[in-house]
Amino acid sequence: MAFLEIANLQKDFGAVRVVKDFNLAVEPGEFVSFLGPSGCGKTTVLRMVAGFEEPTDGTISIGGRDVTRLRPNQRNIGMVFQAYALFPNMTVAQNIAFGLRVARTPKADSDARVAEMLALIKLPDYGDRYPYQLSGGQQQRVALARALAPRPKLLLLDEPLSALDAKVRVSLREEIRQIQRNLGITTIFVTHDQEEALSMSDRIVVMYGGRAEQVGAPFDIYNKPSTRFVASFVGTLNILRGTVTDPARGVVDVDGNAIQTGGELSRFAKGAPISLALRPEAAALDNGPAPMARGKIMDVSFLGSVIRIRVNLGQNTISFDRFNSPGSPPPAPGEPCGIAFAAKDILVLDD
Amino acid sequence: MKTNRFWSWLFLLLGVAYFVFPLIGTFEFSLKMRRGAYSFDAYRTVLTDPQFQATFGYSVTMALATIVMGVVLVVPTAYWVRLKLPSWRPVIEFITLLPLVIPAIVVVFGYIRLYNTSSWLPLTGSAMGTNILLMFGYTTLALPYMYRAVDTGLRAIDVGTLTEAAQSLGAGWITIMTRVILPNVLVAVLSGAFLTFAIVIGEFTMAALLNRPAFGPYLQLIGANRAYEPAALAVIAFGITWLCMGLIQLVSRFSKLPNAGR
Ligand SMILES: Nc1ncnc2c1ncn2[C@@H]1O[C@H](COP(=O)(O)OP(=O)(O)OP(=O)(O)O)[C@@H](O)[C@H]1O
Ligand SMILES: [Mg+2]
Numbered sequence A: 001m002a003f004l005e006i007a008n009l010q011k012d013f014g015a016v017r018v019v020k021d022f023n024l025a026v027e028p029g030e031f032v033s034f035l036g037p038s039g040c041g042k043t044t045v046l047r048m049v050a051g052f053e054e055p056t057d058g059t060i061s062i063g064g065r066d067v068t069r070l071r072p073n074q075r076n077i078g079m080v081f082q083a084y085a086l087f088p089n090m091t092v093a094q095n096i097a098f099g100l101r102v103a104r105t106p107k108a109d110s111d112a113r114v115a116e117m118l119a120l121i122k123l124p125d126y127g128d129r130y131p132y133q134l135s136g137g138q139q140q141r142v143a144l145a146r147a148l149a150p151r152p153k154l155l156l157l158d159e160p161l162s163a164l165d166a167k168v169r170v171s172l173r174e175e176i177r178q179i180q181r182n183l184g185i186t187t188i189f190v191t192h193d194q195e196e197a198l199s200m201s202d203r204i205v206v207m208y209g210g211r212a213e214q215v216g217a218p219f220d221i222y223n224k225p226s227t228r229f230v231a232s233f234v235g236t237l238n239i240l241r242g243t244v245t246d247p248a249r250g251v252v253d254v255d256g257n258a259i260q261t262g263g264e265l266s267r268f269a270k271g272a273p274i275s276l277a278l279r280p281e282a283a284a285l286d287n288g289p290a291p292m293a294r295g296k297i298m299d300v301s302f303l304g305s306v307i308r309i310r311v312n313l314g315q316n317t318i319s320f321d322r323f324n325s326p327g328s329p330p331p332a333p334g335e336p337c338g339i340a341f342a343a344k345d346i347l348v349l350d351d
Numbered sequence B: 001m002k003t004n005r006f007w008s009w010l011f012l013l014l015g016v017a018y019f020v021f022p023l024i025g026t027f028e029f030s031l032k033m034r035r036g037a038y039s040f041d042a043y044r045t046v047l048t049d050p051q052f053q054a055t056f057g058y059s060v061t062m063a064l065a066t067i068v069m070g071v072v073l074v075v076p077t078a079y080w081v082r083l084k085l086p087s088w089r090p091v092i093e094f095i096t097l098l099p100l101v102i103p104a105i106v107v108v109f110g111y112i113r114l115y116n117t118s119s120w121l122p123l124t125g126s127a128m129g130t131n132i133l134l135m136f137g138y139t140t141l142a143l144p145y146m147y148r149a150v151d152t153g154l155r156a157i158d159v160g161t162l163t164e165a166a167q168s169l170g171a172g173w174i175t176i177m178t179r180v181i182l183p184n185v186l187v188a189v190l191s192g193a194f195l196t197f198a199i200v201i202g203e204f205t206m207a208a209l210l211n212r213p214a215f216g217p218y219l220q221l222i223g224a225n226r227a228y229e230p231a232a233l234a235v236i237a238f239g240i241t242w243l244c245m246g247l248i249q250l251v252s253r254f255s256k257l258p259n260a261g262r
Helices: A042-050 A092-102 A107-120 A136-148 A168-182 A195-198 A217-221 A230-233 B002-030 B041-048 B050-083 B087-101 B105-112 B128-155 B159-168 B173-184 B186-202 B203-210 B215-225 B229-259
Strands: A004-013 A016-026 A031-035 A055-060 A077-080 A154-158 A184-189 A203-208 A210-218 A238-246 A251-254 A259-260 A273-278 A293-303 A305-311 A317-323 A336-340 A344-350
Touching: A004 A042, A016 A042, A016 A092, A016 A210, A016 A259, A016 A293, A031 A042, A031 A168, A031 A195, A031 B159, A042 A154, A042 A184, A055 A344, A077 A136, A077 B229, A107 A136, A136 B159, A136 B215, A154 A251, A168 A195, A184 A203, A195 A217, A195 B087, A195 B105, A203 A230, A230 A344, A238 A317, A259 A293, A293 A317, A305 B159, B002 B105, B002 B229, B041 B050, B050 B087, B050 B128, B050 B159, B050 B173, B050 B186, B050 B215, B087 B128, B105 B128, B105 B203, B128 B186, B128 B203, B159 B173, B173 B186, B186 B215, B186 B229, B203 B215, B215 B229
Parallel strands: A031 A184, A031 A203, A077 A154, A154 A184
Antiparallel strands: A004 A016, A004 A055, A203 A210, A238 A251, A238 A273, A251 A259, A273 A344, A293 A305, A293 A336, A305 A317
């Protein structure tokens, strides 16, 4: 039996069903991310696990115990919020000790635990500061320490990095993951940033419209999306619209380029419209004599180690990344160019 | 630009004069008890009057009780309304404004009718009961100020998230109220408390009609029967009010520090 089991979870707000038949089993020590667009119900599911919202239907059990009707303060769950939510009237040390004081931990034990937590978040000398004297990243680390201090069985994080700037976000997400691994605490992490989810998680739950669309390891979610939504939401998928010219051989016309797809397309009529998808990492510039498609460089963004190139084919654009190499400068916008990709990398989307 | 400033100064001076001259006049008069020389004789007479000490002590006690009652009533209410019943806020706000609209004399007559000796809860039958009734009356009078102060204080913190953070750490409602909410609105509560204090010390109608030995009726009694003492008392009462205002300022000054980063 899994550590956290969510079964047939439903939530209605008035007449609107916000979470629909949500099922999930999380193993002990696992780091699971909820990924999905705004309003898809991630926070609502998390809040039901924490006990802040009551499910309309379904059960939640932690460690084999049904907690569906338990009040939030009896669930022994650590929670980290997007807005930090540190108690402004308390110092960092008092904030971290709050859960321990509530549990009437002896002062000596509590002090030791606070010192241990401060060391864990690498802020050993900040115990006497007030939250307003800390940067956003430091406040969020304190919030993490506060959540972890009473040794909860489950850690829930609701977009904890969204309010931070890009650099801090990346360093803090590595830190959170490392702390989580060291403590071996079962964790659910809510985010709408796919990079965050892909880089941190053992497993990802991709949510859409209140449903879990796909549950799987980052590698599988990215490479084997099981639904159209997952395919388009995860990764920056290029969508190409064209018409089928030869169903038997699987050839599609996209802006005057005859594109060979991976298989036959006999379910389409000749001349039928079709949507193809192409992952950015499957495409590359090809200045040889017979590229897969021809177009014009639309723009080139230099992102440091990576160069992002967008090519205009006519109606469609393809964007893809290339590693930066000092020996070959990027092409200039307006230049004609060819693009190569393998037939097997083309996904045919059924609309 | 120049003329603008001229007019601003003029009106400021007029305003100051409007408030200050009567005050100076009263103060000057209160010093004239001894013929031909300024002295603090009037103040000495007043301050050594045992009745002054008794009534002032009574009113201070009542003020403190009212403050406690007001805090216990208003802080949880304002908190709960913000947390769970935001749609009720206009209603609650309206109710708390009623004491400004309904004259104290109407309120107290209502009380006397409801709680007289032949009623189901004969509060006016004993001195203690009447004291309690008077405290409730004062609480009502102070409600608009107390509620507004606390509600403003609550607006400055993220009540919902702080509550949930505390809950997830195992805290129950009492812990949340006393350790998280109250300390964070303490400044607001204190300013509400000083306003309440000032109101209760000067209140006349309720105390007089319930026939309790409060400072307000004493003020009136002296005013009707003496010449110089009332002026001295007025200055003292004014001083207390100003002290309360000053304390509100001081408290909010102190709180500037922890609030800075928000
Ligand atoms: N208390 C509430 N009352 C009514 N509707 C609500 C309530 N809370 C959430 N909703 C609705 O439920 C849906 C899901 O909300 P939720 O906050 O779970 O989304 P989310 O996936 O966390 O989005 P985001 O990424 O923007 O945080 C939204 O359409 C929202 O409007
Ligand atoms: Mg959310």
